[in-house]
Amino acid sequence: MPTAEGGPQTLYDKVFQDHIVDERLDGTILLYIDRHLVHEVTSPQAFEGLKNAGRKVRRPDCTLATTDHNVPTTSRKNLKNIETFVEEEDSRLQCMTLEDNVKDFGITYFGLGDKRQGIVHIIGPEQGFTLPGTTVVCGDSHTSTHGAFGALAFGIGTSEVEHVLATQTLITKRSKNMRIQVDGELAPGVSSKDIILHAIGQIGTAGGTGAVIEYCGSAIEALSMEGRMSICNMSIEGGARAGMVAPDEVTFEYLKNRPLAPKYDSDEWDKAVSYWKSLKSDPGAKYDIDVFIDAKDITPTVTWGTSPEDVVPITGKVPDPETFATPEKQAAGRRMLDYMGLIAGTPIEEIVLDKIFIGSCTNARIEDLRAAAAVVKGKKVAANIKQAMIVPGSGLIKDRAEAEGLDKIFTDAGFEWREAGCSMCLGMNPDILSPKERCASTSNRNFEGRQGAGGRTHLVSPATAAACAIVGKLTDVRKLADTTVTPRKASPQPMKVKPHVDERVETDDDEREMIGDQPEDNFPHTNTIVSHESAGLPKFTVFKGIAAPLERANVDTDAIIPKQFLKTIKRTGLGSALFFALRFNADGSEKPEFVLNQEQYRKSKILVVTGPNFGCGSSREHAPWALLDFGIKCVIAPSYADIFFNNTFKNGMLPIAITNKDDLETIAKEARAGREVEVDLPNQVINDASGKKICSFNVEEFRKHCLVNGLDDIGLTMQMEDKINSFEKKMTLNTPWLNGSGYLKRDKSGRLAAKAVSVPKTNRGQEIKEPLEW
Ligand SMILES: CC(C)[C@H](C(=O)O)[C@@H](O)C(=O)O
Numbered sequence: 001m002p003t004a005e006g007g008p009q010t011l012y013d014k015v016f017q018d019h020i021v022d023e024r025l026d027g028t029i030l031l032y033i034d035r036h037l038v039h040e041v042t043s044p045q046a047f048e049g050l051k052n053a054g055r056k057v058r059r060p061d062c063t064l065a066t067t068d069h070n071v072p073t074t075s076r077k078n079l080k081n082i083e084t085f086v087e088e089e090d091s092r093l094q095c096m097t098l099e100d101n102v103k104d105f106g107i108t109y110f111g112l113g114d115k116r117q118g119i120v121h122i123i124g125p126e127q128g129f130t131l132p133g134t135t136v137v138c139g140d141s142h143t144s145t146h147g148a149f150g151a152l153a154f155g156i157g158t159s160e161v162e163h164v165l166a167t168q169t170l171i172t173k174r175s176k177n178m179r180i181q182v183d184g185e186l187a188p189g190v191s192s193k194d195i196i197l198h199a200i201g202q203i204g205t206a207g208g209t210g211a212v213i214e215y216c217g218s219a220i221e222a223l224s225m226e227g228r229m230s231i232c233n234m235s236i237e238g239g240a241r242a243g244m245v246a247p248d249e250v251t252f253e254y255l256k257n258r259p260l261a262p263k264y265d266s267d268e269w270d271k272a273v274s275y276w277k278s279l280k281s282d283p284g285a286k287y288d289i290d291v292f293i294d295a296k297d298i299t300p301t302v303t304w305g306t307s308p309e310d311v312v313p314i315t316g317k318v319p320d321p322e323t324f325a326t327p328e329k330q331a332a333g334r335r336m337l338d339y340m341g342l343i344a345g346t347p348i349e350e351i352v353l354d355k356i357f358i359g360s361c362t363n364a365r366i367e368d369l370r371a372a373a374a375v376v377k378g379k380k381v382a383a384n385i386k387q388a389m390i391v392p393g394s395g396l397i398k399d400r401a402e403a404e405g406l407d408k409i410f411t412d413a414g415f416e417w418r419e420a421g422c423s424m425c426l427g428m429n430p431d432i433l434s435p436k437e438r439c440a441s442t443s444n445r446n447f448e449g450r451q452g453a454g455g456r457t458h459l460v461s462p463a464t465a466a467a468c469a470i471v472g473k474l475t476d477v478r479k480l481a482d483t484t485v486t487p488r489k490a491s492p493q494p495m496k497v498k499p500h501v502d503e504r505v506e507t508d509d510d511e512r513e514m515i516g517d518q519p520e521d522n523f524p525h526t527n528t529i530v531s532h533e534s535a536g537l538p539k540f541t542v543f544k545g546i547a548a549p550l551e552r553a554n555v556d557t558d559a560i561i562p563k564q565f566l567k568t569i570k571r572t573g574l575g576s577a578l579f580f581a582l583r584f585n586a587d588g589s590e591k592p593e594f595v596l597n598q599e600q601y602r603k604s605k606i607l608v609v610t611g612p613n614f615g616c617g618s619s620r621e622h623a624p625w626a627l628l629d630f631g632i633k634c635v636i637a638p639s640y641a642d643i644f645f646n647n648t649f650k651n652g653m654l655p656i657a658i659t660n661k662d663d664l665e666t667i668a669k670e671a672r673a674g675r676e677v678e679v680d681l682p683n684q685v686i687n688d689a690s691g692k693k694i695c696s697f698n699v700e701e702f703r704k705h706c707l708v709n710g711l712d713d714i715g716l717t718m719q720m721e722d723k724i725n726s727f728e729k730k731m732t733l734n735t736p737w738l739n740g741s742g743y744l745k746r747d748k749s750g751r752l753a754a755k756a757v758s759v760p761k762t763n764r765g766q767e768i769k770e771p772l773e774w
Pocket residue numbers: 041042069139140141142155426566617618619620621
């Protein structure tokens with residue numbers, strides 16, 4: 001755990017420390033959030049919660065919204081509005097709900113008509129919204145991407161989105177420090193994506209649980225910001241809450257002239273840079289976990305299974321599960337090979353593909369597209385490839401690529417050139433794999449059904465994906481002629497992003513005073529809290545019920561509830577979708593072997609999971625909502641992924657971690673026998689049906705207090721308003737550039753007006769009658 005104050009600190013310790021609003025004796029911390037990104041999937045229920053409680057958004061100026069997961073990536077030539085453009089009903093409703101909410105709450109929003117629209121983790125850095133030393137959150141697990149700037153950036157669930165919208169803070173605790181040091185030079189054809197796939201292969205998908213990873217070493221320093229973002233992006237696939245890289249000249253160079261970064265060459269810029277330079281781990285700082293990787297051991301890397309840790313060098317073979325260490329791993333390996341349609345021992349390069357996807361928040365930046373284009377140039381997509389897609393991460397990246405002629409290289413080769421969005425990374429939009437289709441994908445998750453029910457995903461780098469498209473099989477990019485895809489030092493020229501707001505004025509002392517002293521008038525980050533009352537949750541005290549045994553490890557949230565059910569704007573009604581692919585056949589009939597389909601478990605109230613790392617992957621709070629709606633209020637497992645763990649508490653549920661194997665086995669035996677189990681939270685014990693104690697368990701004091709008393713923590717945090725106000729005053733003085741005002745209209749005196757600047761034209765120059773952007 002981090003350091004006593006005064007000792008050497010890590011980068012994470014420093015950023016965390018600078019954002020503490022309040023700290024309780026049990027280590028619960030109220031953390032100030034500088035930047036909040038919002039998208040359509042994880043925000044509707046949060047805004048609904050605000051509306052129901054009569055609350056406002058505390059800092060619209062520090063909140064930026066876009067729509068990315070549901071949007072079609074087909075041509076927007078005839079785009080009129082989102083209502084007519086998004087055909088699928090639930091997707092349309094989710095996008096339109098976001099547009100209503102950003103209007104109602106006065107939040108800056110990039111809609112489909114704005115070239116700044118794109119994947120939430122691409123547009124934040126691109127706009128300079130993400131800055132070193134900030135805390136950045138989003139209802140999305142890949143918020144870890146922003147850590148590439150030396151920000152503490154992590155994904156949160158929808159209840160936490162609501163908490164941040166209402167209070168600009170989060171209730172959290174310190175994480176462990178983990179360091180992954182990569183030294184040496186990367187070989188040609190090896191990219192940042194290969195570094196992170198290789199690293200996850202080493203540490204496993206739970207390797208970073210409870211930790212924030214700092215990436216360092218000469219190979220990391222040599223990467224551009226794009227490369228660093230790809231690495232931090234996948235920290236969550238290694239189980240970590242966040243990934244960070246210390247800011248340096250590469251970072252500062254990238255940030256120059258970004259619309260929302262401090263104005264370059266001003267006193268504020270100089271002040272910011274001198275603060276950013278202090279954000280390095282101190283010599284002698286301690287890490288709880290240390291991993292060293294020699295860059296020369298990294299080859300182009302590809303996944304073979306259904307978890308991002310299942311990696312193999314492109315030169316390797318499909319592994320044989322019978323050689324795996326434990327019977328559980330062997331069984332999981334067999335299941336994976338079956339799902340992936342692979343035979344142990346097959347050389348990876350003999351695996352024939354159907355589709356290629358180059359996109360996602362991992363690898364849809366300009367440098368990724370350049371690397372792919374360098375491989376593709378002058379060649380043709382293989383005849384067996386049914387579809388090869390390039391989906392730029394934002395409208396600005398698309399423009400830039402077109403200006404460089406990359407689109408032409410791709411379309412000449414037979415690729416589709418698409419509009420920005422999440423696309424086939426998770427298939428919430430029309431871009432999906434059909435059952436059994438095999439795809440080389442530059443995205444970050446290869447979970448079962450991730451890109452479409454029954455679809456088979458191999459995660460690769462952009463250069464490898466491009467090579468695969470040309471050859472039609474998984475391919476070693478190094479074999480293709482003229483492909484010296486070497487890691488680049490950051491391009492000295494950041495993308496030319498024209499600032500859209502010319503009315504920016506220097507923040508003078510008076511104005512700082514005004515911002516710190518809010519509210520005073522109609523100022524949008526007004527803090528007029530209509531209600532301090534907590535909405536309240538049902539109390540959790542002693543809870544008894546049938547416990548269903550689930551004998552699996554690494555159960556991801558895509559498996560708990562797949563993407564097609566994330567399109568709801570409600571928290572309820574998801575029970576029928578729980579474990580959908582495990583529970584039902586393609587024709588909708590039940591799979592009799594799945595535990596919850598067995599008669600005695602249909603009314604289970606407790607889930608006993610025998611394998612570790614339950615709830616890994618996405619931040620979707622739909623996972624606990626689905627469990628709750630089914631009737632399961634308590635989960636018992638050896639360990640959990642961090643975001644899922646948090647999300648359950650926010651819904652009045654109790655996740656219990658039982659690390660002692662014998663205790664867990666005793667509980668599992670009760671479950672297998674179909675007997676009830678009793679969870680006594682006030683006394684922190686688990687009993688069998690007769691009331692005999694099986695074991696005790698740990699729970700953090702504050703979480704217990706909230707559960708037992710049914711407290712909603714937004715109401716509790718709002719009682720700390722004085723502390724939040726004084727924190728904001730201090731922040732305004734020390735780091736004035738963090739008062740996000742770049743898109744907000746100002747009047748002549750420099751005061752912020754109530755609404756953000758709207759952009760009257762689409763990227764194609766058409767007038768937008770009713771501005772979508774705020
Ligand atoms: C929809 C969202 C909650 C999810 C995430 O948290 O990661 C998505 O972006 C994903 O990649 O699965």
